[in-house]
Amino acid sequence: MARGKPEIDLEACTGCEKCIDACPQKILKMSDNYNRRVEHFAVCFDEGRCTACVDCADICPEYAIRIWSFSITAGG
Ligand code: SF4
Ligand code: SF4
Numbered sequence: 857m858a859r860g861k862p863e864i865d866l867e868a869c870t871g872c873e874k875c876i877d878a879c880p881q882k883i884l885k886m887s888d889n890y891n892r893r894v895e896h897f898a899v900c901f902d903e904g905r906c907t908a909c910v911d912c913a914d915i916c917p918e919y920a921i922r923i924w925s926f927s928i929t930a931g932g
Contacts, residue, residue, distance in 0.1 A: 860908025
C-alpha cells in the first residue's frame, strides 16, 4: 500500500483551504499560526494516514504541496 508524507511550503500557502476539502483522508487542517503573509497555512496532523493520492498537491493553486511517496513492505 502506498503511503505518503505531505510537505507543505507554509510561506507559499495563501490559506485558500482547497487542500483541506480535497483530502479524502481528512488529515489536513489550517494551522492556528500565521506565516509571513499573515495567513493561516495548511498542515497535516496525521501523516500516518496519508495515501500519497496527491489530490491536495493537484488542487493547490500555489504549488505549495509536495508529496513524498513510499511503499510499505511486509517485514520491513
Ligand atoms: S496526498 Fe492525499 S491523503 Fe495525503 S494529504 Fe494529500 S490529499 Fe490527503
Ligand atoms: S491549497 Fe495550497 S494555498 Fe490553499 S490552503 Fe492548501 S496549501 Fe495553502
